[in-house]
Structures are given as C-alpha cells and as structure tokens.
Amino acid sequence: MNDIQNIYKMLNWENNNETRAEGISLAKEIEDLSLLILPPAAPSVWECCAQVLSEKTDTVLEPYLDSLLEWLQDLNWPGALIILNRLKIFSGKKLKKTFIDCFTYAKNLNNEEGLMWLDYLSELLDNEELKVELPKPIIEILQKHYKNWGFWYDG
Numbered sequence: 001m002n003d004i005q006n007i008y009k010m011l012n013w014e015n016n017n018e019t020r021a022e023g024i025s026l027a028k029e030i031e032d033l034s035l036l037i038l039p040p041a042a043p044s045v046w047e048c049c050a051q052v053l054s055e056k057t058d059t060v061l062e063p064y065l066d067s068l069l070e071w072l073q074d075l076n077w078p079g080a081l082i083i084l085n086r087l088k089i090f091s092g093k094k095l096k097k098t099f100i101d102c103f104t105y106a107k108n109l110n111n112e113e114g115l116m117w118l119d120y121l122s123e124l125l126d127n128e129e130l131k132v133e134l135p136k137p138i139i140e141i142l143q144k145h146y147k148n149w150g151f152w153y154d155g
Contacts (some may be wrong), residue, residue: 007039011048020048027052037067045079050079054086058094065098072120084123092129099130102136119149
C-alpha cells in the first residue's frame, strides 16, 4: 500500500511534469483500478488518475463502471470531465445496465444533489451507442437536463 501512496504523491498537480509523468507511468501498471477512481488521496492527484483511466479499454474499465459514474456526481471534481469524455465513447451495450442503475439512483434521491447528478449524467446522451440502448422515458427525463443544467433550481 505504501507504493500507491508514493504514486499518489508523484501524481500531484503541484509536481513538475517529469515527476507527474513518472507517476503516470507507474499508475498505468496498477491492476486494481479502484485505487485510481476517486482515489483516497488529495484531489490534486485525481486529474492524473482520470487520465490513466481514460486510456484503458472498455473491457478493462467495465467492472468499474459504477464507480466511474459516481465520479460524475460533480463535474467540478478534478478529472470528472476526463471521465465524462471517456464514457461518451464507451460501448453503449456495456454501459447500459450500470447507467440505468445510476440514473435510477440519482432520480430517486429526490433532492438537489440527485437533480444535479442527472444534469451531469445527461451529458452521456452524446454517447450515441448508449442513447440507442436507453428506454424512451429515461431519454425524455435526461433531455430536460441536457445542456440545461439547473433548470430545476428555483433558488
């Protein structure tokens, strides 16, 4: 576990490019990708972790989809946009079930946090393969959120 802590230290965005590049190289060798998803480290390492994850194949990422979708709870989190862009090109068939589960969970939160997550999940309508796989009622709900973040906020 000490090794992963050292890798996290190297991935910190405050480091020089050479140190970060070495950390990224080491992170690419990590087999348990859960250590790179919203890692238990300072947010200053998340961007590099997301970069490493974004280069993995759909097959390698598939077991981690639920955690990757959790990263989309707040697109202000470092690395979230990298993960979002990677999921926009993910296999729609492989993403479908986990996405629907995540959508359902976010919708059932019935609070501002859930609505905001739906705003961000709606960006995955850009994944044409996924969009074809989704039931029409889900698409209709997400379309209200798509490029219309916070429409529900009466603040």
